[in-house]
Amino acid sequence: GAVVSQHPSWVICKSGTSVKIECRSLDFQATTMFWYRQFPKQSLMLMATSNEGSKATYEQGVEKDKFLINHASLTLSTLTVTSAHPEDSSFYICSARDYLAGGNYEQYFGPGTRLTVT
Amino acid sequence: RKEVEQDPGPFNVPEGATVAFNCTYSNSASQSFFWYRQDCRKEPKLLMSVYSSGNEDGRFTAQLNRASQYISLLIRDSKLSDSATYLCVAFSGGYNKLIFGAGTRLAVHP
Numbered sequence: 759g760a761v762v763s764q765h766p767s768w769v770i771c772k773s774g775t776s777v778k779i780e781c782r783s784l785d786f787q788a789t790t791m792f793w794y795r796q797f798p799k800q801s802l803m804l805m806a807t808s809n810e811g812s813k814a815t816y817e818q819g820v821e822k823d824k825f826l827i828n829h830a831s832l833t834l835s836t837l838t839v840t841s842a843h844p845e846d847s848s849f850y851i852c853s854a855r856d857y858l859a860g861g862n863y864e865q866y867f868g869p870g871t872r873l874t875v876t
Numbered sequence: 877r878k879e880v881e882q883d884p885g886p887f888n889v890p891e892g893a894t895v896a897f898n899c900t901y902s903n904s905a906s907q908s909f910f911w912y913r914q915d916c917r918k919e920p921k922l923l924m925s926v927y928s929s930g931n932e933d934g935r936f937t938a939q940l941n942r943a944s945q946y947i948s949l950l951i952r953d954s955k956l957s958d959s960a961t962y963l964c965v966a967f968s969g970g971y972n973k974l975i976f977g978a979g980t981r982l983a984v985h986p
Contacts, residue, residue, distance in 0.1 A: 759921075759922055790972075792973070792974075800978075801963070801976050801977070801978045801979060802920070802963075802976050804973055804974075807972070807973060849917070851919050851920075862908065862925070862927055863908075864910075864922055864925055865910070865922070865974060866922060867912075867919040867920050867921070868919060869918070869919050870918070870919045872917075
C-alpha cells in the first residue's frame, strides 16, 4: 500500500505554546488529506478535511482558529495546534487518499503524533 | 443510532480458530467499505477494501450484503499476530469522508 509519513512522532510542549505536525504522502500525490484525533480507548474522530490549494473543511465542534491546517502541495499537509492546553493532549493522525483507476480510492494513515501538553 | 456499528468484543480465540466480525451501517448510500486493523497506540492500517460483494486476501475474507446493510470479516487460521482492534469503515460519498465504527477487539491466545 501507499506510504504516509508524519512528523514528529511524539512531542511534549508547555501550555500556551504552538505545535506543528507535518503529514506527507511519500509515493503518491494526495489532493485530499484528513486530520484525525484519537483519545485512549476511543475511535478516531475526524477533525478536518484538507484539500490542496484551498481552505480546510472542519468538522462541527472543531475550532478552525485553534487547529490551523495548511495543504500547500500535493504531498504535504500541516496541522498547527495553537496555544495548546493540556486537554489538547491526544494522538493526532493524518490520512491521505490515494485515488485508484476506476474511480475507487484507498485511504492510508500516517503513524500518528502523540502530543502531550504540560 | 451510530452510522457504523460493531460488536466491541473482545473476541478471545485460540490460535488456529476461525473468527467472524459483523458490522452494520445505517446509510444505504454508502458506496465503499474498508476493514482496517489498529494495534495499541498505533495508526490504523488498511486490511481490505470492499467495493462490490466481497473480497478475499489469504486468510481474510470480507463479505458485503447491501440489502441487509452489513459487512463481515472472516479470519481463518488465526495467528497470535492477528490480535488487534478491527475497524469497520464506510465511505459516504455525500459527506466525502470515511465513517468509522468503534472497532472490535480480537485477542488470539496460544
